[in-house]
Structures are given as C-alpha cells and as structure tokens.
Amino acid sequence: MINYILRRLLYVLPVLLGVNILTFVLFFVVNSPDDMARMQLGDKHVSQAAVNNWKQQRGYDLPLIWNQQETGIQAIKKTIFFEKSVGLFVFDLGLSDNGRDIVADISQRMWPSLAIAIPSLIFGVLANITFALLLIFYRGSYLEFGGLFVCITLMSISGLFYIIAGQFLVGKLLALTPISGYAPGMEAFKFIILPVVIGIISGLGSGARWYRTLFLEEAAKDYVRTAKAKGLSELQVLFKHVLKNAMVPILTGIVVILPLLFMGSLITESFFGIPGLGSYTIDAISSQDFAIVRSMVFLGSFLYIIGLLLTDISYTLVDPRVRLN
Amino acid sequence: MFSLLWTDYLVFALVIGVSLLIWRASKRQHLVRPWKTVSDSTVGVVSLTVLLTFVFIGVLDSTRIKYKPNLSNGERGARTETLSVLDIVLTPIRTQIETTYSQPFAHTGYAKELLIDEQGATQWVYPRLKYAGAHLVSAESDKQKDIVTKAIAGIFLGFMCWLALLVLVLFFSKARSYKARSKAQKNIAYTLLIIFSLAGMVASLGPYYHVLGTDKVGEDVLYQAIKSIRTGLVIGTLTTLVMLPIAIALGLMAGFFRGWVDDVIQYLYTTLSSIPGVLLIAAAILMAQVYMANNPDLFTTVDDRGDMRLLLLCMILGLTSWTGLCRLLRAETLKIREMDYVMAARALGVGRMQILKRHVLPNVMHLVMITVVLDFSGLVLAEAVLSYINIGVDPSTYSWGNMINTSRLEMAREPIVWWPLVAAFIFMFALVLAANLFADVVRDAFDPRENN
Numbered sequence: 001m002i003n004y005i006l007r008r009l010l011y012v013l014p015v016l017l018g019v020n021i022l023t024f025v026l027f028f029v030v031n032s033p034d035d036m037a038r039m040q041l042g043d044k045h046v047s048q049a050a051v052n053n054w055k056q057q058r059g060y061d062l063p064l065i066w067n068q069q070e071t072g073i074q075a076i077k078k079t080i081f082f083e084k085s086v087g088l089f090v091f092d093l094g095l096s097d098n099g100r101d102i103v104a105d106i107s108q109r110m111w112p113s114l115a116i117a118i119p120s121l122i123f124g125v126l127a128n129i130t131f132a133l134l135l136i137f138y139r140g141s142y143l144e145f146g147g148l149f150v151c152i153t154l155m156s157i158s159g160l161f162y163i164i165a166g167q168f169l170v171g172k173l174l175a176l177t178p179i180s181g182y183a184p185g186m187e188a189f190k191f192i193i194l195p196v197v198i199g200i201i202s203g204l205g206s207g208a209r210w211y212r213t214l215f216l217e218e219a220a221k222d223y224v225r226t227a228k229a230k231g232l233s234e235l236q237v238l239f240k241h242v243l244k245n246a247m248v249p250i251l252t253g254i255v256v257i258l259p260l261l262f263m264g265s266l267i268t269e270s271f272f273g274i275p276g277l278g279s280y281t282i283d284a285i286s287s288q289d290f291a292i293v294r295s296m297v298f299l300g301s302f303l304y305i306i307g308l309l310l311t312d313i314s315y316t317l318v319d320p321r322v323r324l325n
Numbered sequence: 326m327f328s329l330l331w332t333d334y335l336v337f338a339l340v341i342g343v344s345l346l347i348w349r350a351s352k353r354q355h356l357v358r359p360w361k362t363v364s365d366s367t368v369g370v371v372s373l374t375v376l377l378t379f380v381f382i383g384v385l386d387s388t389r390i391k392y393k394p395n396l397s398n399g400e401r402g403a404r405t406e407t408l409s410v411l412d413i414v415l416t417p418i419r420t421q422i423e424t425t426y427s428q429p430f431a432h433t434g435y436a437k438e439l440l441i442d443e444q445g446a447t448q449w450v451y452p453r454l455k456y457a458g459a460h461l462v463s464a465e466s467d468k469q470k471d472i473v474t475k476a477i478a479g480i481f482l483g484f485m486c487w488l489a490l491l492v493l494v495l496f497f498s499k500a501r502s503y504k505a506r507s508k509a510q511k512n513i514a515y516t517l518l519i520i521f522s523l524a525g526m527v528a529s530l531g532p533y534y535h536v537l538g539t540d541k542v543g544e545d546v547l548y549q550a551i552k553s554i555r556t557g558l559v560i561g562t563l564t565t566l567v568m569l570p571i572a573i574a575l576g577l578m579a580g581f582f583r584g585w586v587d588d589v590i591q592y593l594y595t596t597l598s599s600i601p602g603v604l605l606i607a608a609a610i611l612m613a614q615v616y617m618a619n620n621p622d623l624f625t626t627v628d629d630r631g632d633m634r635l636l637l638l639c640m641i642l643g644l645t646s647w648t649g650l651c652r653l654l655r656a657e658t659l660k661i662r663e664m665d666y667v668m669a670a671r672a673l674g675v676g677r678m679q680i681l682k683r684h685v686l687p688n689v690m691h692l693v694m695i696t697v698v699l700d701f702s703g704l705v706l707a708e709a710v711l712s713y714i715n716i717g718v719d720p721s722t723y724s725w726g727n728m729i730n731t732s733r734l735e736m737a738r739e740p741i742v743w744w745p746l747v748a749a750f751i752f753m754f755a756l757v758l759a760a761n762l763f764a765d766v767v768r769d770a771f772d773p774r775e776n777n
Contacts, residue, residue, distance in 0.1 A: 018596035026608045039615050152765070156702065156758035158709050160729055161750045168736060266603055267710055282714050285607045293608055301599035308595075 005313065012305050019301045020085050023294050028080060033060035036290060058095070058291070059083060084294075093295040096284070102295050106277060112182055113264030113276030116192050120199040121261065125254060127200050128207035129243075135208065136215045137238060147208075154205030162202040163271045170194055180273035195272045199265070211250065218246045248318050256311045259303035263296070328391035328407050330632040332559050332639075336387045339562055340380075359691075362770035364509040369766035374516040375759040379554055386411040386555040407628065411555075415548055417532040421456035423543035426735075429744050430534050432458025432468060457535045475529045483525025487518050538744035540732070546745050550752045552723035557756055560639055560708045560718075561701040567643025568700075572650035573693065577681055579651070580658025590651070598648040603711075609641045610634075610716040631719035638711070638718060642704065650696045657689050691771040698767045702760040709753065725749040 027036075037051040037060070055061040060080060067078040077083075087094050093102035131147070138144045171179035177194045218224070219242050227237045264278030273279070277296070284292035329337075350356040363369040388410040412419055426435035433451035440448050453459070461467050491514060527547070530536050537546040579590035597605075613634065617624060624630040661667060662685065670680050711717035712726025713733075720727060732745035 014592065015596050015599060018592065019600055022596070022600070023608065026612055035615050035619050039618060152761050153758065156754055156761050158706050158725075158729075158750060158753055158757075160709055160713060164729075164733065164736065164746065168741075260601075263601065266714065270714070281604065281607075285611065286715055288611055288614075290611075293604060293611070297600055297604045297608065300601035300604060301596075304599040304601070305595075 001316070005309070008309050008312065012302075012309075015305055016089070016298070016302060019298060020088060023297050024081055024085070027290055027294055028064055033080070036060075039288060088295070088298045093298075094291060096289050096291045098287075098289065102292060105280065106295075106299070109275055109277050109280050110262050110264075111184075111276075112188070112274050113269065113278060114261060115188055116195050116199070116268065116274060116276065117261040117264060119192070119196045120265075121254070121257075123196065124200045124203050124207065125250075127204055128211050129250070131204060131208035132211035132215055133238060133243065135212050136219065136242070137234065151205045151209050154201070155209070156205075157202075159202045159267065162198050163268065166194060166198040166201075167271070180271070182272075182274045191272070191274070195268050195274070199268060211246075214246045214249050215242055218242045221245075248315075251318055252311050252314055255314045256307040258310065259307045260300070262303060263300050326391045328389050329387070330389065330628060331636050332563065332632055333387040333389060335563055335566070335636075336384065336555075336559060339566060340384060359767075359770040363766050364507075366766050367508075367512055368762050369770075370509045370512040371516045372759040372763040372766070374513050375520070375755070376763060378520050379558060379756055379759070382411065382551065383555040383558040385409065385414065386552065411551070415531075415551065418545050418548045421532075421535075421545065423454050423456065423535070423539045425539070425541060425543055426742055427454055427457065427535060427539045427543075429536060429538040429546075430457075430468075430472060431538065432461060432534075435740075435742070454535075457539075458533065460533060472530070472534065475533065476526050479526035479529030480522045481525070482529060483521035483523070484518070486525065487514075487521040490517070490521075537748045540728075540745050541735070546728075546748045549723055549728055549745075550725070550748045553725045553728065553749070553752065554756070556635065556718060556722055556724040557705045557708060557753070559635060560642070561704045561760075563636070563639040564642040564646065564704050565697050565700060567640050568647040568650065569693065569697070571644075572647040573654060573686075573689075575647075576651040576654025577658050577685055577689070580655040581662055581677070581681055581685060587655075590655070594648040594651055597645065600645075602645045603714075603716075605645050606638075606641050606711065607714070607716045610638070613637050627721050631722040634719040635722060638708075642707070646700065650693070653692055653696070654689050657692060658685055661685050661688050694771055695764075695768045698760070698764040702757040702764065705753065705757055705760070709749075725753045 033055050034051055037054040038046055041050055041054060052061065062078055062080050062083065064080055067075045070078050084094075091103065093106070096102050096105070131151075135144050135147045138147070167179050170176050171194065177190055180191075182188060182191050224237060224241055227241050228234075232240075262277065263281075264276040266278040266282050268274070269276045269278035270282045280292070281296050283289075284296070363373070386409045389407055390410065390413075391405055391407045424434070427433070428435065431454065433453055436451075437449050438452045440450055440452055442448055458468060461471060527536060531547070535545050535547070537550065540546055540549065575590050575593070579587045617630065617633075624633055664684075667680060667684050670684055675683070708717055708724060709726035709729055712724055713730050715730075717726050718724045728745050728749040732742060732749075735742040736746075
C-alpha cells in the first residue's frame with residue numbers, strides 16, 4: 001500500500017512537468033515576454049526601456065530555455081523556464097504581475113471558497129441522492145416520468161440563469177439575503193446561503209440522473225432479486241442493499257473532486273462578489289495577470305492528481321475486493 | 326457573390342459530411358435499426374425536428390453574400406456589404422434600429438424625454454419610437470387590437486405555408502393518402518406546424534413591432550437572438566469535429582497496441598485533463614488576444630477577427646475535451662481486442678491496421694455517437710459562461726453569452742431591462758432542451774446494454 005502510494009506520487013512529477021511545459025509554451029513561446037510587457041503597459045508605442053524595465057522587475061529578462069552567455073549547468077539555470085518552474089515545484093509562486101505575494105493571497109482567499117464549496121457539495125450530494133432514490137422508488141410510474149422531465153429541464157437551463165434569477169428574486173424582490181458580498185466569521189452565513197442553494201439547484205438535474213443510473217445498475221443485480229424474493233420490502237431493499245452498494249462509486253466520485261474544492265467556483269464567486277480563489281482567478285484573467293493564471297493552473301493540476309490518488313486509496317478502503325499493487 | 330468565412334466553410338463541410346454519412350449508413354441494416362427506435366419515439370422525432378430547424382437557420386446564416394446594396398434613389402451603392410441570407414430574410418427587423426432600449430411590443434421609448442410639441446411647449450413624456458408602432462394613429466387604443474389581428478394573420482400565414490408544404494410532400498411521395506403516414510411523419514408534421522406558426526407570427530409582427538424589445542443601441546433583440554443560433558451551433562459541432570479524430574485515434578491506439586504507446590497516451594491525457602479546463606481556455610484565449618493585438622494586419626475586418634476567435638475557441642475547447650472520450654474508447658478497445666473475432670482475424674493473418682478498421686472501430690462507433698450528441702448541449706451552455714468571463718467569443722460576435730453579459734449590468738435599472746436576458750435564455754433553453762431530449766433517445770437506442 002505504502003509502496004503503491006509512493007510510486008503514484010512519483011508519477012505525479014512527470015505529469016506536473018508536462019503541465020509546466022505546456023503552460024510555459026502557452027505563456028512564453030506563443031508570445032514573447034516583450035509582447036506581454038507591451039500588453040500590460042497598455043500602449044502600443046511603449047519605449048523599449050519601459051519594456052525592459054517591466055521584464056527585469058518580474059524576472060522575464062532572461063533567455064527562454066538556454067542561456068548562451070553562461071556555461072555548464074548555469075546555461076540551463078539562468079533561464080525563465082528554470083527559474084519560474086523550480087519555484088512552482090516548491091510552491092514558491094512568487095509575485096503577481098502587480099507585485100503581490102501570490103501564496104499569501106491564496107492562503108487568505110481559500111477560506112471563503114471553502115465556505116461555499118463544502119456546504120454546496122454536502123447538501124448537493126444529499127439532495128441528488130434523495131431525488132434519485134425517489135425516482136427509483138416510483139419506478140415505472142408517472143411520478144418517475146415527471147421527475148425525469150424535471151431533471152432534463154433543470155439540466156437544460158443555463159447556470160447563469162439560476163444565478164441571475166436567484167439574485168433578482170431572493171436578493172432584490174424579497175430582500176431575504178444580500179445580493180452579493182462577503183463578511184468573515186459568523187456573518188458569512190447570510191452571504192453564502194444564496195450561492196449554496198443556487199449551486200444545489202443548478203446541479204440537481206444532472207446529479208440526480210447520474211445517481212439514478214448508478215442505482216439502476218445496482219438494482220438490476222441478482223442479490224437484489226434474491227432480497228426481494230426473500231420478501232424484503234421495496235424500501236428495505238432500496239436502503240439496505242441498493243444504496244449501500246452504490247456508495248462505492250458515489251464515494252469515489254466525490255473523493256476525486258475534494259481537493260479541487262480549494263479552487264472555488266469561478267462563476268458563482270464572481271457573481272456573488274465573494275473574495276475566494278475563483279474570483280481571484282477571474283480577476284487575474286480579466287486583468288491579464290499571467291503570473292497568477294500560471295500559478296493557478298499549476299495548483300489546479302496538482303490538486304487534480306492528488307484527487308486521483310485519493311480515489312484509488314478510497315477504493316481499497318470501501319471495497320475490500322480491490323487490492324492496490 | 327459568395328463571401329464565406331472560415332467557419333462557414335467548415336459548417337458546409339460538416340453538413341455535407343454528415344449527409345454523406347447518413348446516405349452511406351442508410352444502406353446498412355444494422356446501422357438503420359437503432360435509428361428506427363429513435364424514429365418510433367415521439368420525443369426523439371419532435372426534438373430532432375426542432376434541432377434541424379435550428380440547423381437550417383444556422384446554415385442560412387452561414388451563407389454569406391457580398392453585394393452592393395441598392396440606394397433609395399435606385400442607384401447602386403458604392404460600398405459593398407456582406408450579408409448572410411438570414412440577414413436578408415430578416416431585413417425589416419434588422420434595419421429598424423431605434424435609439425435605445427424599448428420594451429417588447431412597445432410603441433414608446435424606455436425612458437421619458439424632454440420633447441417640444443407643435444405649440445413650442447416642452448413636455449416630459451415617453452417619446453414615440455421611430456419604427457415600432459409607427460403605423461398606429463392612436464397608439465393607446467389601437468395597439469392591442471392591432472397586435473392580436475397581426476398575430477392571428479401570422480398564424481394563418483404559417484398555416485397556409487405548412488399546408489402548401491404538406492400538399493407538395495404528399496404529391497411527390499408514393500402513398501397519396503394522409504392516413505398511410507407513419508407515426509414519425511405525423512410527429513414531424515405537427516412539430517413543423519407549430520414552428521411555421523411561430524415563424525408566421527414573427528413575419529407578420531416583426532416589421533411593425535419589436536417583438537422582444539430593443540437593446541441599448543436600439544437593435545432588435547429578436548434579431549440578435551436568432552443571429553446567435555449560428556454561434557451556438559458552430560461551437561457545439563465544430564468542437565466535436567476537432568475532438569473526434571484525436572480522441573478516436575489515440576483511444577484506439579492506446580487500447581489496441583498497449584505497451585509504451587498506451588503509457589505515452591495515458592500520460593498525455595492525464596496531463597491535459599489535470600489542467601482545469603477553464604484556466605487552459607483562459608490562458609489560450611489570453612495568448613490569442615496578445616497575438617491578435619500584435620498582428621493587427623492579419624485580421625482586417627471585425628467579422629474576420631470574430632470568426633478567427635470563434636474558430637480558435639472551438640479548437641481550444643476541442644483540445645481540452647477529447648480526454649473523456651479517449652479514456653472511454655481505450656477501455657472499450659481493451660475489451661474488444663480480447664474478443665474471439667479479433668483473435669480469429671489475427672489468426673487469419675489480417676494486418677493490425679485492418680483489424681482496427683474492420684473490427685474495432687465499427688464496434689466503438691456507438692460510444693462516439695452518444696458522446697457527440699451528449700456533448701453538444703454542454704458546449705452550447707459553456708459558450709455563455711465563457712463569454713461571461715470574457716474568454717468566449719469576440720464581443721462583436723452575436724452570441725447568447727454576449728447578450729447575457731451585456732444586459733446583466735442593466736438588471737439594476739429601474740424599470741428593469743429584463744427582455745434581452747429572457748430572450749437569450751429562452752433561445753438557449755429551446756436549443757439545449759431539444760438537444761438533451763434527443764441525446765437521451767439516441768443513447769437509449771444505441772446503448773447495447775439497454776437493448777437487453
């Protein structure tokens with residue numbers, strides 16, 4: 001087990017290196033640092049001195065991957081690729097393009113993100129499972145047909161609509177919650193309740209359908225027929241057998257997204273003015289802050305790979321038949 | 326003179342390609358059978374008809390014509406204009422541009438203005454619109470009656486067109502009586518009746534009113550929503566076109582050849598899928614923006630710029646979304662390569678490429694089919710979200726995302742400007758709902774597990 005985890009962790013390195021090379025190509029090869037400097041400084045007729053100054057302040061004044069002026073190992077080390085990548089691997093994300101410490105920003109902004117993401121996930125999964133169980137329980141009736149139609153309708157509505165309609169209805173017309181904003185501590189509750197509820201509703205359609213297929217697959221198995229033949233009631237079969245066995249795919253499906261909760265939700269956070277990592281990323285995209293976007297790409301892929309690893313481990317924990325080797 | 330953009334060529338290539346595929350598939354029994362299931366389902370037929378109507382509008386909008394417009398004094402204008410066939414069809418709606426916001430079916434402006442009447446007295450009133458309701462003498466009393474009359478006339482017009490089409494089809498088909506029609510054909514006919522009625526209503530009301538109001542610069546919202554159909558369709562289909570070859574080739578190779586090929590491909594898709602999709606798209610679009618800003622002479626017209634960015638968006642979305650299908654195809658190929666018929670083919674000395682082509686590919690095609698249909702609606706919805714964070718289509722391109730994005734800020738106004746938002750959401754909902762319903766029917770028909 002330990003051996004397996006260690007080997008998987010080693011596999012993380014080449015993947016992160018690949019991510020790094022890809023972002024490097026995107027950010028520095030497609031457009032030279034000079035182009036980015038001009039874009040950032042705003043004007044097409046910026047003097048070369050200003051461009052050089054901008055590059056020097058941010059450490060972009062080195063050659064891309066091979067420094068001809070240095071010899072030996074220094075030829076590789078004194079380059080943008082090496083200097084920017086090594087920092088990422090030890091989570092020293094450096095300064096953003098407007099001079100703020102990215103690590104400090106992230107550690108401060110991850111809490112509001114989590115405050116929204118964790119309740120959304122927990123209550124969302126509960127709502128989805130409940131809805132899916134109801135659909136299974138009323139299988140073959142008009143209720144199921146109606147429920148499935150509701151699911152497909154919910155799926156077909158744009159996520160933006162839920163947010164805009166929710167803000168308008170609850171925040172503006174009924175004035176139950178603030179339309180947007182955030183406050184730390186217990187005050188946060190009234191700010192996060194609306195985004196959480198909207199998050200649950202917008203995910204209900206696809207989520208409930210997904211869980212329904214899981215349950216249906218389980219309900220078609222032989223042991224369910226045996227249980228029914230023994231005379232167990234529909235409810236008992238549903239909760240004691242189907243739900244329990246379907247928990248394996250449900251749990252592993254949740255584990256894979258757990259680490260990514262840190263990243264926050266881009267759209268929800270920026271609509272509700274929540275100072276989390278999602279809105280941090282959006283702001284960075286719209287202000288074209290390459291350093292932040294690059295750091296977030298790296299962080300996101302790291303968390304994703306951790307999620308995959310956790311999934312594998314959780315398989316062995318919930319399903320004794322699976323052995324890692 | 327035709328003057329097509331890059332995406333237009335691709336749209337036509339796609340339409341021709343799909344038609345060829347359908348023509349080829351229609352000769353093979355085993356490929357026709359699942360489609361029989363689709364055509365037996367009312368939901369399937371109705372949603373397909375709606376989807377095809379959207380496609381028809383999209384294709385009309387992709388047929389661009391360059392011409393010199395006739396001036397009012399009968400001379401040819403000096404400036405050439407590029408218009409799509411759809412633009413020409415929608416001419417009165419397209420050209421009747423008011424000064425600013427106006428509500429659906431309004432004959433007056435959105436906000437009060439200071440006007441000077443004939444006596445020279447100033448009045449603080451809602452100004453009459455330039456085009457909408459201009460034919461009414463006393464607007465207050467006549468408007469409602471006029472709208473109802475025009476709507477009924479429109480429905481009647483739609484009905485007559487539908488009847489004409491029906492007679493034409495019956496005349497040219499073999500069975501000459503209505504009773505002999507199959508269920509699918511009746512479903513198509515009834516759906517078309519509704520679509521024709523709606524179109525008739527728009528045709529009859531459009532020149533006289535702004536059915537869905539006007540936006541900030543006075544452009545008709547209905548026109549914008551209809552123009553956005555093409556953008557949604559292009560993103561939903563061209564993205565899959567980019568994704569399919571990569572996903573199929575890599576997925577089959579990884580599953581069939583195993584060994585180092587499998588390792589490399591697995592590494593590739595783990596790496597790509599580990600990057601959060603939105604961030605990868607954002608990074609690529611940011612870079613494209615820098616590139617376009619530095620090379621302004623490559624993209625001369627606004628249309629060119631918008632088109633390039635649309636194409637780029639499709640390519641990036643395609644490059645970020647092939648991993649799911651690739652993983653699926655790899656797993657399926659792993660199963661198929663152990664099947665007896667593959668072993669038999671190998672024992673008979675059939676080459677590996679031949680086996681892939683003859684035995685593996687046809688047996689994974691149902692997965693490809695299902696994925697394509699399922700992905701479509703997700704991509705249409707994704708466009709709106711991406712445009713909202715400014716990494717979607719160009720702001721000059723008509724799209725539902727852009728409509729939502731620009732009118733979102735007007736929610737705070739009093740009285741609130743709700744119609745551009747509602748129009749964009751309704752059109753998007755209609756397309757996505759039809760696609761989702763159709764996808765469901767297709768999945769049930771093609772999934773071999775469902776047939777047991």
